[in-house]
Every structure is written in C-alpha cells, then in structure tokens.
Amino acid sequence: MPEVLIVDDEIQIRRFLRIGLETNGYKVYESPNGHDAILKVAQRKPDLVILDMELPDLDGLEVLRRLREWTRLPVIILSVRASDVDKVAALDAGADDYLTKPFSMDELLARLRVAQRHAQPLAETQIFKSGPLQVDLSRRIVTVNDQTVKLTPTEYALLRLLIQHHGKVLTHKQILREVWGPEYVNETHYLRVYFAQLRQKIEDDPALPRLIVTEAGVGYRLIDEG
Amino acid sequence: MDDFRPDPDSLLAAIQKDEARQHRGKLKIFFGMAAGVGKTYTMLQAAHERKADGVDVVVGYLETHKRADTEALLTGLEVIPRQKVEYRGTFLEEMDLDAILKRDPDLVLVDELAHTNAPGVRHTKRYQDIFELLEAGIDVYTTVNVQHFESRTDAVRQITGITVHETIPDSLLDQADEIELIDLSPEDLRKRLSEGKVYTPERVETAANNFFRVGNLTALREMALRLTAERVDHQLQDYMAVKQIAGPWKSTERLMVAISASPFSERLIRWTRRMAYNLEAPWLVVYIETSSAPSPESKAMLARHLKTAQELGGEVVVTAGADICRSLLHVARQRNVTQLVIGKPLRSSFQEFLSGGSLVNKLIRQSGDIDVYVITGDEEDSESRPRTFTLPQLVTHSGWNDYFLAITIIVLVTIVNLLVQPLIDYQATGLTELFAVLLIAIYIGRGPALVAATISALSWNYLFIEPQLTFQISTLQDTLLFFLYFAIAILSGNVTARLRMQERQARYNADRSMALYTLTRETAAAVNMDAVLRTAIEQLGRVFDAEVAILLCEQEELCRSPHPNGTLPIDDKEFAVAAWVYNNSKPAGRFTNTLSLARAQYFPLLASNEVVGVIGIRTRVNERLSIDEQVLLDTFINQIALVIERELIDEQTEQAAMLTESERLYTTLLNSISHELRTPIAAIIGAASNLQTSDPTSREQLSDDIQSSAQRLNRLVENLLDMSRLDSGRLQLKREWCDIGELIGVAIQRLHPCLKHRQLKLTIAPGLPLVEIDFVLMEQVVVNLLDNACSYTPPDAAITVQAEQGRGEVVIRVSDTGPGIPTAELARVFEKFYRVPGTIPGGTGLGLSIAKSLVEAHGGAIRAETPRTGGTSIVITLPAIGTPPPVKEVIDA
Structure with a gap:
C-alpha cells in the first residue's frame, strides 16, 4: 500500500484529502507544519509527499529545498498560489508536480500515479506508448497511428525528454537546459517553434493537441494515456 | 468715538507678537554703554536666581575676560563645551549651537550678541544662532553694548572716532522680550578700569586714554539710556494698544528712502530708520536700476545697503526705470508714501546738465504732496569718495577700447579731411566731423562721443579754421561756428546716447518679462x-x-x-x-x-x-x-x-476624485457581488445540510450541485483577483515570443468541460508569426471571451475562433451565433460591472473589462461587433512587430 504524507495547516483540507486518498488505497500520514513534515519524512519514509506552500513555520519552498538535500522522493505541491512564477519556482526547486487549489480529487489521484511511476527510472530500452504515439527509444523509431514519422534531431531530443518525464510538467528552463544547454535557458521561442513542428508531426489535430500539452507560463507535459 | 478705537492692524500685530512668543523662547538682553559695566556679571547673577527657581540653565558661550568675580559666578553652572573650528591653520573656538539644541535646556546664556562667527560655522553672526535657539523654544540671556547697534554706528564713529565692525540690527531690540540696562556712571567705570577690573593692566593705560574718556563714556551712556527709553515708549504703546487705552496711535506717515550704490546711502538708510522709528511709521528703501551696468564693487555695495535696510526692518523695493525721478515718484505714490528721503547730490552742475537736470529739483517740483527730505552726505565720505559715484557714470559704460576706437575714428576722419582739404571748405569739414561724432554716440557710447566731440572741435579749430595751426579764431562767425559745433556735438552725443540707453533699458525689460513669461507659459503647459x-x-x-x-x-x-x-x-x-x-x-x-x-x-x-x-x-x-x-x-x-x-493641489484633487470613483465602484461591486456570492453559497449550504438525510440518488444530485456552485464561486473569485491585480497597477507583462495557435489551443483546453458539447470551429491562418506577448495573460483574455460565448448563448449556437495576420498585427476573433448584443450596448460591454440588460444570471460583468485591460496593456485593441450573420463577435488586434532571433537546431545528442 503506497504511503502519502499530507503537509497542510488547514485541518479541513487534510481531512478531505485523507478521506479521498484512503478510499483510493493509500496509507495517509498528516503533518500540520514544515518542521514536523521534515521529521515525519525522515521517520516514516513515505512514498509520496503532498506539500502546501503556505505553512505556519516554514515556506513550502524551503521545506522542499531541505527535503531535496537528501531525498528524491516525489513531492506534489498543492497551493492557492496560482501564478506561473510560483509554479516555475516550485518545479525548478525539484517539485514533481504542482496543483492549484481548488482542484478535483480525480486530478490529484492522476498526478499521484504519475509521480509514483517516476520514482522508478525508465529503462532506455523500453517502448513508450501514449494514444496513437509509439516511440521505440532503443531504435529511435517514432510511429503515429502505425505510420513512421521522421523527426529532426531537435524534435526527437524534445520528445525523448518528455517521454523520460511523461505525465510530469517540465519547465521551459528545464527543457531548454536539457536539450540546448544552460546558456539557452531564456530562449523560450525555440520551444514555441519546435513544439509547433513536433505537434504537426505527432498530433491528430495540432491546433488542439492531446499528447503534448502546454502549461501556460510554466512548461510542457506529455500526456500519458497508458 | 473713532479716535479712541485702537487701529485693528496694530492690535492684531500686538496679539500675533504675543502668540508667536508663546512657543518661542524668550530673549533677554543685558545692555550696557561699554565694556566693563558688568553685563556678564549681572547676567550670571540672574542665571543663578533662575537656577534656584528650578529652571534648567546652561552656559552656551561666556567670556569671563579673566575677571575673578565673574569667574567665581560661573561655578555651579553647566557649561556646554565650545566647538573648535579650523580656519587657515588655526583653531577658533565658537559656540556649539547643535550641542545646545541637542541638550535642549530651558535657558541658555550666550555672551556677546554682536559676535561674528568664524567661517565654516552655520551662521555668520551670533544673533542668528540665538534666533535659532529661540525658534527651538529655548530662552536666551545675552549681552551687548550700545555701540554695536546698526543705527548707532554713525554716531559712535562721530563721537569716538572708532568704526564699529561688529554690528547687529536694531530690530533685535524689538525682538527682545526684556531688556536690562546695566548703568554705571562714567566715573565709576573709569575707577573700575583703573582698578584693573575691566582689562589687564597693560591695556588699561591705552584704553583709558582712548575709548574710556569721560566725554566718550557720557555720550555712549546717553545713547544707551535713550535707546532704552525709546523702547520703553514702544512697549507702553504696545500695551496700550492691547488694553485699548486711547493714546498716540500709529502715525499715518510712511517713509521712503532712495538709495544708490554710494557709500553715503548707508547713512541715508540709518537716518530714515531713526526717523521712522520715532514716527512709528513703516519705511521702505528703494533702488531704481537704470540701464548702466554697475561695477562689481558698486554691486556689492548695493547688496550691502539692501541687506542693512532689511536688517533694520525696512521694506526693500528694487525696480528698473530709465527716469529715476519718475520711477521714484511712481513707487512712492503706489505705496502711499508721505515722506521721501534723498541724498544731497554730489555731482557738479555740469554733470547734472548732462543727465538732464538735477534730480532733487525735479523731485521737488513733481512730488506734489509728498514731503522731500534732502540729507547731506558725510564730510569724510564726500571728500574721499566723490569720484566713485561720479566718474563711473562716464567710465563704466564703455571700456578703454571704446575710447581708443572713438579717437581713432576722429583721427582717420581728420586725415581724410586734410587730404581733401583743397577741394572742400572748413565748414563742410566741420559737418563731416560732427557726423562722425554722432555715429560714435549711436554705436559706441556717450563717454567716447563726448571725448570725440572735444578732440574733433579742437582739431577742427587747430587744423581747419583760419588762422590754421593755431587755436585762435579770427572772425566772429568762425568763433560762433566753433562754439556751436562744440555745443551741438556734445548735446547730440548726449541725446543719442540717452536714446540708446533707453532702448537698451527697454530691451532689458523686455528680456526680463520674456523670461518670466516663458517660465509662466511653460509651467502652465506642463x-x-x-x-x-x-x-x-x-x-x-x-x-x-x-x-x-x-x-x-x-x-x-x-x-x-x-x-x-x-x-x-x-x-x-x-x-x-x-x-x-x-x-x-x-x-x-x-x-x-x-x-x-x-x-x-x-x-x-x-x-x-x-x-x-x-x-x-x-x-x-x-x-x-x-x-x-x-x-x-x-x-x-x-x-x-x-x-x-x-x-x-491638482494631485490631491485627483486623488479625491479617484477616491470618489473607487467608492462608486465599491458600491457597484458590493451590489453586484453580494448577489453573485450569496447565490452559490446558499446552494452549497443548502445541499450540504441535506446530504446526510437524503437517499442515494438525491445525494448524488446534491453533491453535483455543491460542485458546480463551488466552481461558480471560484470563477468569481478568480475574476475579482484578476481585476484587483489590474487595478493596483502592479501588473507586469512578462513578454516572450508566443505562438497564437498554441495559445488558443491552451485556452480551448481549459474550457474543455463547457466547450465539449458545443459546435466549435477553429481557423488558425498558417504561417502566423510569433508575437511578443505575455502568454498567461493573453490566454486569460481568450478564455474570458470563450467563456462568455459559452455562457451567454443557447447550447445549439456555434462558436468560431479565428486568428489571422493583418498589417503589422495579429487579429483574433471569437464569434458566436447567439442572440447578439444591441448596437447601443456594444461599446459599454467593456465597462466594469456592466452587464447587458436582460442577460442570464451567473456573470460578474468583469470578464470583458479584464480582457480589455489586458489587451490594452499589450498595446492592442479590443472591440465588439455584430456580424452580418448575427450573433456577437469580439475582435482583438495585437501589434506584431519584429521577429524573434533565429532558432538553433540541436546536433543529435
């Protein structure tokens, strides 16, 4: 049974999360503040952490940083801060996902599943499948609806990066750093151009993409349709 | 009865003086006729008395002059250390004003009121330090001798032959709340002097023979007594004014003194001040500026005079005018002056003739009912300095260059005349020379013209008039010609020069008005x-x-x-x-x-x-x-x-207007929001309270209701947050190159729940350029438009989103085939909280307003249209300027 630590100072939020998660087969721990949260992570070693940004003692971002000093366990941020700046800051600091309050339970469960999966690294030899898309990572073959698609090296590099983190948001910075290099982290228009090209090749309707989703102001996410 | 009513002005002045003193410190002056009468000693005694009464007394600055009894009195009093001021390598000790202000005692003793501070100290004069102490609410005791008062320095010089340099304005006496005269008979003072109580023994001898002669001391004593008596008089009158005692009220006299840059003017000012003081009349000092450029020395002299006048309590008027007499009388009439004081002219009658007649005569003739006092200058001044205020009139206009030029012209003209002498007679020669003089008067100046006139007259006589090469003139006719020539040359030179001066004056006045006009106009336009x-x-x-x-x-x-x-x-x-x-x-x-x-x-x-x-x-x-x-x-x-x-004031008014506006909005907001907030809350509370009791099917229904109501609330809150962010002016665009197609895709994705049942047509023109916009904010705009299209049209209405390239812009169009907006309302739909009458409930009237603000923040425009096919169309145009830098292909990793 996967174990989740909920870090939130609001008792109502903790309660409805506990009810929702327990009915879906999670074992739940609760923590009302940052210091207690760090302690509980060390003691209970949960599989996942759901972390609020506004805590009475520490800033959520600070808790995240302290956790990231010694553990890679998946952390999902749950916050009322809706601005893209906050999202990017949290993701860049090592959060696995970011959900804005209010949110639906279904959405949270989906994100939890994605985060859990990423706890295990993806093998290079695997074949990735999502909807009409199929990518053979070892042979570098991309097919859409069983038709082979020819990608440029840049397009393929982008797609491979998204596949490695499928289901998870990658910030503009993270993508640019991984694919182009650290000196290109501000050239967001590269992304606009290449994702438009990539979508033309792999999406059924490039104007309404279903595989590669834009997270406004934050980054991109490859939808995992199993 | 009127005669016994106090003049309201003087009453008010007396009361104001009283009020001003409530929070100001009190000034007490210990006042004596000469050094050694015991001012400092008396002051210290008074200080000890006050201290015994529990007053916080400190010594700010005190000079004991090593007198033993004075020094003895200093014990038991707190002394503020003096500050050391470096001046040209040596250290001078001065009173530490800031230290006293910081210490903030009730009463401070400051010796030697007339002291002049070392350069580098905040104020030039000690009395200015004292003013600052008084302003800070600290009482001050100070000492001064009679010879230091401005208005008495003349008299002191006349009596003792000593020029006093450290002077203080007489108005200080008026400022004082209390004056204590330390009186001692001249004999007693001389006795104290000989006993070594005033100066050290080596200085006693010289002092006794110079300053401390009985005659001097008697005169100084009288002066001190008179000054005190005058003041007592005034205090009595002030008192009578306040207490409504009938008495000698302020005279209706008003004095005015005309000054120039002459050292003699200072005397005029002092004389007028004394006179005004005795008459209890206000007085003003007038300087009429003519076009002549004063030398730096006379400028400095004038500035000193005007300062003196201000310090003595006179009002200073400076005005420009070519005709001194007319300007003086103009000012005098304007200010209701009854008595005019002028100096006795020291110019010769010849100079007066040149300047168009004696000023005194003219003034007296034209002054009408104004009395004119003509005051003589100081003997010493008039003998030693007449040149300083007569010659400069001639010299300072024109430099030596001008004179040299004038002489050269005359010499050249004379040479030419000598050359053509055989052809023309000497009368024509005279005319050409006269012409040259006129030209010099017009273009160079009066002085050079007068010199040229003299030289040319003499040379004409010497070289051309028979008998030639002598200064003799043989015929009566030629004599007449010569003198006429001389007179015409000088007169015309003078007249032309004066014309030129007036012209310059006019130009100068015009320049000045122009400068002021420009300032006024430009600042008014700002x-x-x-x-x-x-x-x-x-x-x-x-x-x-x-x-x-x-x-x-x-x-x-x-x-x-x-x-x-x-x-x-x-x-x-x-x-x-x-x-x-x-x-x-x-x-x-x-x-x-x-x-x-x-x-x-x-x-x-x-x-x-x-x-x-x-x-x-x-x-x-x-x-x-x-x-x-x-x-x-x-x-x-x-x-x-x-x-x-x-x-x-404008800013304040604007803020007030903004406040009113925001209050209006606040009311509208409350009206609009309270309904929008309460409806979903009522639904949520109602559904939640029924959840436990209901059967499973209704429970499902109720939980659906809770969810949809909560979402409605959420949308409202988001809108309000957006709006307040926009209104606060803190909105910062995070511009980056964006793909409009992608942006529309994201917006549609976000509204998927409500759009999925709709007929949606999406047309993105191929090859749309990237646009530099804030992706998140612009997506919000499209979401708002789509949300409106969904909410305000029937379920079967189609929605179209188009994006195309215009000239230097990108156009996004969101249309629906719904009921449309009445033409009259098209422009108003972007107003805050405005809702088209008759629309279904559920909106806030904020969506379009937010969209408009955001689009305009991007430099774009938004408008509502009714397409020919009906429905509503919202059109956004965004500027598409420039292209992003080229993208870089990755070499396969």
Whole structure:
C-alpha cells in the first residue's frame, strides 16, 4: 500500500484529502507544519509527499529545498498560489508536480500515479506508448497511428525528454537546459517553434493537441494515456 | 468715538507678537554703554536666581575676560563645551549651537550678541544662532553694548572716532522680550578700569586714554539710556494698544528712502530708520536700476545697503526705470508714501546738465504732496569718495577700447579731411566731423562721443579754421561756428546716447518679462509635477546660466534625492544645507549669512502656507547675483513654488476624485457581488445540510450541485483577483515570443468541460508569426471571451475562433451565433460591472473589462461587433512587430 504524507495547516483540507486518498488505497500520514513534515519524512519514509506552500513555520519552498538535500522522493505541491512564477519556482526547486487549489480529487489521484511511476527510472530500452504515439527509444523509431514519422534531431531530443518525464510538467528552463544547454535557458521561442513542428508531426489535430500539452507560463507535459 | 478705537492692524500685530512668543523662547538682553559695566556679571547673577527657581540653565558661550568675580559666578553652572573650528591653520573656538539644541535646556546664556562667527560655522553672526535657539523654544540671556547697534554706528564713529565692525540690527531690540540696562556712571567705570577690573593692566593705560574718556563714556551712556527709553515708549504703546487705552496711535506717515550704490546711502538708510522709528511709521528703501551696468564693487555695495535696510526692518523695493525721478515718484505714490528721503547730490552742475537736470529739483517740483527730505552726505565720505559715484557714470559704460576706437575714428576722419582739404571748405569739414561724432554716440557710447566731440572741435579749430595751426579764431562767425559745433556735438552725443540707453533699458525689460513669461507659459503647459520641475530646472538654468537642483518634500520631510533632471549634484553636505533651508524657511548657502561655505545657494519654495521644497542654484560664473538678477530669481522661485503648489493641489484633487470613483465602484461591486456570492453559497449550504438525510440518488444530485456552485464561486473569485491585480497597477507583462495557435489551443483546453458539447470551429491562418506577448495573460483574455460565448448563448449556437495576420498585427476573433448584443450596448460591454440588460444570471460583468485591460496593456485593441450573420463577435488586434532571433537546431545528442 503506497504511503502519502499530507503537509497542510488547514485541518479541513487534510481531512478531505485523507478521506479521498484512503478510499483510493493509500496509507495517509498528516503533518500540520514544515518542521514536523521534515521529521515525519525522515521517520516514516513515505512514498509520496503532498506539500502546501503556505505553512505556519516554514515556506513550502524551503521545506522542499531541505527535503531535496537528501531525498528524491516525489513531492506534489498543492497551493492557492496560482501564478506561473510560483509554479516555475516550485518545479525548478525539484517539485514533481504542482496543483492549484481548488482542484478535483480525480486530478490529484492522476498526478499521484504519475509521480509514483517516476520514482522508478525508465529503462532506455523500453517502448513508450501514449494514444496513437509509439516511440521505440532503443531504435529511435517514432510511429503515429502505425505510420513512421521522421523527426529532426531537435524534435526527437524534445520528445525523448518528455517521454523520460511523461505525465510530469517540465519547465521551459528545464527543457531548454536539457536539450540546448544552460546558456539557452531564456530562449523560450525555440520551444514555441519546435513544439509547433513536433505537434504537426505527432498530433491528430495540432491546433488542439492531446499528447503534448502546454502549461501556460510554466512548461510542457506529455500526456500519458497508458 | 473713532479716535479712541485702537487701529485693528496694530492690535492684531500686538496679539500675533504675543502668540508667536508663546512657543518661542524668550530673549533677554543685558545692555550696557561699554565694556566693563558688568553685563556678564549681572547676567550670571540672574542665571543663578533662575537656577534656584528650578529652571534648567546652561552656559552656551561666556567670556569671563579673566575677571575673578565673574569667574567665581560661573561655578555651579553647566557649561556646554565650545566647538573648535579650523580656519587657515588655526583653531577658533565658537559656540556649539547643535550641542545646545541637542541638550535642549530651558535657558541658555550666550555672551556677546554682536559676535561674528568664524567661517565654516552655520551662521555668520551670533544673533542668528540665538534666533535659532529661540525658534527651538529655548530662552536666551545675552549681552551687548550700545555701540554695536546698526543705527548707532554713525554716531559712535562721530563721537569716538572708532568704526564699529561688529554690528547687529536694531530690530533685535524689538525682538527682545526684556531688556536690562546695566548703568554705571562714567566715573565709576573709569575707577573700575583703573582698578584693573575691566582689562589687564597693560591695556588699561591705552584704553583709558582712548575709548574710556569721560566725554566718550557720557555720550555712549546717553545713547544707551535713550535707546532704552525709546523702547520703553514702544512697549507702553504696545500695551496700550492691547488694553485699548486711547493714546498716540500709529502715525499715518510712511517713509521712503532712495538709495544708490554710494557709500553715503548707508547713512541715508540709518537716518530714515531713526526717523521712522520715532514716527512709528513703516519705511521702505528703494533702488531704481537704470540701464548702466554697475561695477562689481558698486554691486556689492548695493547688496550691502539692501541687506542693512532689511536688517533694520525696512521694506526693500528694487525696480528698473530709465527716469529715476519718475520711477521714484511712481513707487512712492503706489505705496502711499508721505515722506521721501534723498541724498544731497554730489555731482557738479555740469554733470547734472548732462543727465538732464538735477534730480532733487525735479523731485521737488513733481512730488506734489509728498514731503522731500534732502540729507547731506558725510564730510569724510564726500571728500574721499566723490569720484566713485561720479566718474563711473562716464567710465563704466564703455571700456578703454571704446575710447581708443572713438579717437581713432576722429583721427582717420581728420586725415581724410586734410587730404581733401583743397577741394572742400572748413565748414563742410566741420559737418563731416560732427557726423562722425554722432555715429560714435549711436554705436559706441556717450563717454567716447563726448571725448570725440572735444578732440574733433579742437582739431577742427587747430587744423581747419583760419588762422590754421593755431587755436585762435579770427572772425566772429568762425568763433560762433566753433562754439556751436562744440555745443551741438556734445548735446547730440548726449541725446543719442540717452536714446540708446533707453532702448537698451527697454530691451532689458523686455528680456526680463520674456523670461518670466516663458517660465509662466511653460509651467502652465506642463501636465504633471515631473514636467513642471523639468521646465523649472531648464528655465532657471538657461536664464541664469546656472546649475540647478530641486528637492521636494515627502511626508513632511525633504526628500533626499533631487529631481533627476537637476544639473546641480547634491552630496550629503549640500543636502544638509538644503535641509536647513527647508526646516527654517530661509535661504542659505553661498553668498548668504548661513552656511556660506556651501557650493550653491539654496532657497525655500514657499507656497501659501508651507515650504513645498528647496531650490539649489549655482551660477557658472559663480559670482554674487546682481540686484536685478536676484529680484528676477526671487520672482522665478515664487512662480515655481506657486506652480508646484498648484500641481500638489491638482494631485490631491485627483486623488479625491479617484477616491470618489473607487467608492462608486465599491458600491457597484458590493451590489453586484453580494448577489453573485450569496447565490452559490446558499446552494452549497443548502445541499450540504441535506446530504446526510437524503437517499442515494438525491445525494448524488446534491453533491453535483455543491460542485458546480463551488466552481461558480471560484470563477468569481478568480475574476475579482484578476481585476484587483489590474487595478493596483502592479501588473507586469512578462513578454516572450508566443505562438497564437498554441495559445488558443491552451485556452480551448481549459474550457474543455463547457466547450465539449458545443459546435466549435477553429481557423488558425498558417504561417502566423510569433508575437511578443505575455502568454498567461493573453490566454486569460481568450478564455474570458470563450467563456462568455459559452455562457451567454443557447447550447445549439456555434462558436468560431479565428486568428489571422493583418498589417503589422495579429487579429483574433471569437464569434458566436447567439442572440447578439444591441448596437447601443456594444461599446459599454467593456465597462466594469456592466452587464447587458436582460442577460442570464451567473456573470460578474468583469470578464470583458479584464480582457480589455489586458489587451490594452499589450498595446492592442479590443472591440465588439455584430456580424452580418448575427450573433456577437469580439475582435482583438495585437501589434506584431519584429521577429524573434533565429532558432538553433540541436546536433543529435
């Protein structure tokens, strides 16, 4: 049974999360503040952490940083801060996902599943499948609806990066750093151009993409349709 | 009965004086006829008495002159240490004003009121220090001798032959709340002197034979007694005015004294002051500026006179005019002057003839009912200095170059005349020379013209009139010609020169009015404070050729950073001067008596009831401004202060208007929101309270209701948050190159829940350029439009989203085939909280308003249209300028 630590100072939020998660087969721990949260992570070693940004003692971002000093366990941020700046800051600091309050339970469960999966690294030899898309990572073959698609090296590099983190948001910075290099982290228009090209090749309707989703102001996410 | 009613003005003045003194410190002057009468001693005794009464007394500055009994009295009193001021390598000891202000006692003793401070100390004179102490609410005891009073220095010099340099304005006596005369008979004083109680033995001998002669002392004693008596008189009158006792009320006399840049004028000022004081009449000092450029010495002299006048309590009027007599009388009539004081002319009758008649005669003839006093100059002055105020009139206009030029012209004309002599007779020669003189008068000046006239007359006589090569003239006709020539040359030279002077005067006046007019016009045209200040700095800099800085106040304090357009750098030292000016509402800095070591001069910007800022100015020539420049500068500064005040008032009015507007919005908001908030909350509470009791099917229904109501609430809150973010003005666009197609895709994705049942047509023109916009904000715009299209149309209405490229812009169009908006309402739908009448509930009237603000923040435009096919179409145009830098392909990793 996967174990989740909920870090939130609001008792109502903790309660409805506990009810929702327990009915879906999670074992739940609760923590009302940052210091207690760090302690509980060390003691209970949960599989996942759901972390609020506004805590009475520490800033959520600070808790995240302290956790990231010694553990890679998946952390999902749950916050009322809706601005893209906050999202990017949290993701860049090592959060696995970011959900804005209010949110639906279904959405949270989906994100939890994605985060859990990423706890295990993806093998290079695997074949990735999502909807009409199929990518053979070892042979570098991309097919859409069983038709082979020819990608440029840049397009393929982008797609491979998204596949490695499928289901998870990658910030503009993270993508640019991984694919182009650290000196290109501000050239967001590269992304606009290449994702438009990539979508033309792999999406059924490039104007309404279903595989590669834009997270406004934050980054991109490859939808995992199993 | 009227005769017994006190004059309201004087009553008010007396009461105001009383009120001003409530929070000001009290000044007591211990006053004596000469050194050694025991002023300091008496002051110390008084201090001990006060101390015994529990008053907090400190000694600010005290000179015991090593007199044993005085020194003995000093024990038991707290003495503030003096500050050491370095001046040219030596250290001078001065009173530490700031230390006293910091110590803040009830009463401070400051000896030697007339002392002049060392350079580098804040004020030039000690009495200014004392004023500052009084302003701070500290009582002051001080000492002074009669010879230091401005108005008595003449008399002291006449009696004792000693010129007193350390003087204090007589008005100090009026400022004093109490005066104690320390009187001692001359014999007793001489006895004290011989006993060594005043000076050290070696100095006793000389002192006794010079200053301390019985005759001198008697005269000084009388002076001191008279000064005290005069003051007592005044106090009595003040008292009678307040207590409504009928008595000798303020006279209706008004005195005016005309001064020039002559040392003699100081005497005139003092005379007038004494006279005015005795008559209890107000008095003014007038200087009429003519076009002649004064020498630096006379400028400085004038400035000194005007300062003296101000210190003595006179009002100073400086005005320009070519005709001194007319200008004087003009000012006199304007100010209801009854008595006019002028100096006896020291010019010869010849000079007076040149300047168009004696000023005194003209004044007396034209003055009408104004009495004219003609005061003689000082013997000493008139003998030693007549040249300083007669010759310059001739010399200072024109340099030696001009004279040289005039003589050269005459010599050349004479040579030409000599050459053509065989052809023309000597009368024509005379005419050509006369013509030359006229030209010199017009183009060079009066002095050179007079010299040219003399030389040409003589040379004409010598070279051309028979018998030639002699100064003799043989015929009566030629004699007449010669003298006529001389007279015409001088007269016409004089007249033309005067014309030229008037013309120059007119031009100068015009320049001055022009400068002022420009300032007024430019500042009037300035739309905001920043523009006003920029204009003011620019104009001041241009007109005075100076570096300028303007500092405004912020929350009752002078703002440290000057206006960025200022040309005068303000470091911490200069700022300290500006801050002093701000706190004391008085000018300070260079060329003033306060903090004169500063680099620039600082003036307070005085609005009707407060100081709104400080102007710092430093002319590039770095010289004292001339009187007229000073007057012009004052006018400028007043004007600037007025405009700044106007702007401040405007800003306040604007803020008030904004407040009213925001209150109106607040009310609208409350009305609109309370309904929108309560409806979903009511639904949620109702459904939640029924959840436990209901059967499973209704429970499902109820939980659905809770969810949809909560979402409705959420949308409203988001809109409100967006709106407040926009209204706060803190919105910062994070522009980056964006793909409009992608943006629309994201917006549609976000509204998927409500759009999925709709017929949606999406047309993105291929090859749309990237646009530099804030992705998140612009996506919000499209979401709002789509949301509206969904909410306000029936489920079967189709929605179309189009994006295409226009000329230098990208056009996004969101259309629906719903009921449409009435044409009259099309423009209003973007207003805050405006909702088209008859629309279904559920909206806030904010969506389109937010969209409009966001689009406009991007420099774009938004409008609502009714397409020919019906329904509604919202059209956004965004500027598409420039292209992003080229993208870089990755070499396969």
